[in-house]
Amino acid sequence: MKYLAGYPAPLLEQVRQLIAEDRLGALLGQRYPDGVHDIQTDRALYGYVSELKGEFMRKAEPLSKVMFDNKLHVIRNALGTHTTVSRVQGGKLKAKREIRVASLFKEVPLAWLRMIVVHELAHMKEREHDKAFYALCRHMEPDYHRLEFDLRLYLEHLGMGGKRLWANAAAASSPGQG
Template identity: 55%
Template sequence: MTTLKYIAHYSEQIQTQAALLISDGRLDEYLEKKYPNQHEIKSDKALYQHINEIKNQYMRNVGPLSNVSYSSKLAVLKHALGIHTTQSRVQGSKLKSHNSITVASLFKDAPPEFLRMIIVHELAHFKEHDHNKAFYQLCCHMEPDYHQFELDTRLWLHWREQ
């Protein structure tokens, strides 16, 4: 079986099913049937508004987002699909925070569910820094289908490389 780098940590059963879809040339059919639409969030401004809506719905006590953007260099340089940064600094007698999220630009052409999965993942890091049980519980609170979207996003990444 060929190495499926994006799903290498998944169970052997899932890897076998994915490899079968790929070898039969049915991965694109599976993804297009399940996720027929692309989102319309193409600009950094639209991405900022979209992320802010999700943040305000689920994480009001997290400081405001200072910067949100797409980056074409992200997947290549960081081997990541999205990154978050948090900086706290003292300004006079107040503590100011600077929160930002960067999403790989390949998600401009992705189904909306995949973009949401990345956004939820990065927002959850503002509360939980590690990928632990609490982190994934928060992700599932914001997006109940988080784990399925994550798997399908990884399959979509394999499909894009073909």
């Protein structure tokens, strides 16, 4: 299981059983019945990220760009990225911060979008995936680990040929956006 490497064997066996019984998608649908969120544009995503940043990381450097990225999951094998680009302007060194989120997150529950945004915001303060990093993630989203695990379950579901659970709901609720 590509997205669940490192999890305990008994837990993986439970997941295998759910997959064998074709119940994984149904389980996720039950856990997240609200379906997809309405954050479908880069502007809406920027507003959402800025709101979270303002709530938890007021003193962090401002973000210059936040956007959905269609190529992120395929090319970089990542669900989100954070970058800092430094440039010399006059006699000063200026840094621009940017967050990109895989377009997959347009078609998932808001809780999962929040989880990936929290992850990328935490990287603004903590570079490595260490205890301090995950403590900051849990501070911003107390259910961080459960949400990350559920997202990994969904990625396994998709990787095994399962259908997108909330994609049709997004298209029906917001035609023409994308």
